[in-house]
Amino acid sequence: MQNMKKVIVSAPGKLMLLGEHAVVYNRPCIVTAVDQRMSATLEILESTEFSLEAPDVKITGYKKPLKDLGKGEIPKGAKFVELAVLNFYKKYKIKSGIKITTTSAFAATFGFGSSSASTVCVIKGLSSLFAPKLSNKNLFDLSYKTVLDVQGKGSGFDVAAAIYGGTLYFVTGGKAIKPLAIKNLPLIVGYSGVKADTVTLINQVLTLAKKYPKFIKNTYDQMGILVELARKAMVTNDWQTVGELMNIDQGLLSALGVSGQKLEDMIFAARMSGAYGAKLSGAGGGDCMIAIVPQNSKQSVAKAIETAGVTCMDVKVNAEGARVEK
Ligand code: MEV
Numbered sequence: 001m002q003n004m005k006k007v008i009v010s011a012p013g014k015l016m017l018l019g020e021h022a023v024v025y026n027r028p029c030i031v032t033a034v035d036q037r038m039s040a041t042l043e044i045l046e047s048t049e050f051s052l053e054a055p056d057v058k059i060t061g062y063k064k065p066l067k068d069l070g071k072g073e074i075p076k077g078a079k080f081v082e083l084a085v086l087n088f089y090k091k092y093k094i095k096s097g098i099k100i101t102t103t104s105a106f107a108a109t110f111g112f113g114s115s116s117a118s119t120v121c122v123i124k125g126l127s128s129l130f131a132p133k134l135s136n137k138n139l140f141d142l143s144y145k146t147v148l149d150v151q152g153k154g155s156g157f158d159v160a161a162a163i164y165g166g167t168l169y170f171v172t173g174g175k176a177i178k179p180l181a182i183k184n185l186p187l188i189v190g191y192s193g194v195k196a197d198t199v200t201l202i203n204q205v206l207t208l209a210k211k212y213p214k215f216i217k218n219t220y221d222q223m224g225i226l227v228e229l230a231r232k233a234m235v236t237n238d239w240q241t242v243g244e245l246m247n248i249d250q251g252l253l254s255a256l257g258v259s260g261q262k263l264e265d266m267i268f269a270a271r272m273s274g275a276y277g278a279k280l281s282g283a284g285g286g287d288c289m290i291a292i293v294p295q296n297s298k299q300s301v302a303k304a305i306e307t308a309g310v311t312c313m314d315v316k317v318n319a320e321g322a323r324v325e326k
Pocket residue numbers: 016019020021022023024153154155156157198202281282283
């Protein structure tokens with residue numbers, strides 16, 4: 001069954017454009033893949049051991065027998081990779097030892113989705129090493145299961161971005177994964193320097209939803225409407241409208257309680273220096289904000305964001321999805 005001994009796979013990170021939080025509850029979102037890639041090298045071992053090197057998340061010399069996969073105390077940085085191997089091995093009845101080394105072109109703190117991208121790299125790598133070949137949908141299903149096994153919650157939009165790349169219209173759990181034909185997205189990304197934890201923020205919104213169920217349901221519906229409008233505006237390059245829709249979405253995210261002082265400072269700085277629109281991107285609480293910017297305001301907006309926040313990053317969006325490098 002084995003046809004090669006070693007493979008290197010890479011997958012892009014992601015940025016949520018619109019629809020975060022609502023997408024956890026059966027609404028759509030729009031996500032773009034960023035060309036800051038996660039990569040994994042997978043080598044078949046003679047022994048029946050699982051070995052992991054992931055220096056970016058402080059995992060070195062991590063080893064265990066295959067029979068103990070998923071058991072015992074698993075360090076945070078090893079969870080996604082270990083459970084990805086466990087899920088693949090169980091499904092395809094693989095018994096070979098495996099060594100995995102992951103490296104990232106971006107810091108795990110940015111919220112670009114390093115855990116999902118590494119999960120995708122591992123499962124795609126395993127499918128290259130041990131037939132059968134997986135379709136993108138099979139790859140999505142197994143990777144999404146792994147993410148849910150580890151964190152219990154999430155829509156899977158980050159997994160889809162890592163696999164398919166480009167800019168996607170996505171509905172919870174992969175009910176819809178539709179590429180959008182967008183050439184250039186005039187986007188600027190600012191990093192707040194504040195680390196956010198997705199599951200904590202999802203739970204925080206859930207508490208609010210239990211107290212004000214009707215209001216939160218309506219807010220999710222409104223967010224869904226914004227996504228549908230933005231989808232149309234994006235494919236016609238109507239960036240002014242996209243910016244406007246992002247501003248409205250930011251207002252709703254703020255109503256959900258997931259914005260923050262630093263994010264708001266950066267968002268207002270961007271708007272006041274010429275952006276069409278700006279909002280937080282992802283779970284909120286920290287991580288990144290994004291702004292849609294006319295070409296002639298790029299520099300002033302970048303400078304304003306940097307002054308209000310920590311850094312402004314030059315990221316290429318609409319990046320290629322997961323691929324075997326060699
Ligand atoms: C987190 O980046 C975005 C959320 O919508 C969670 C998810 O969709 O998995 C809050």
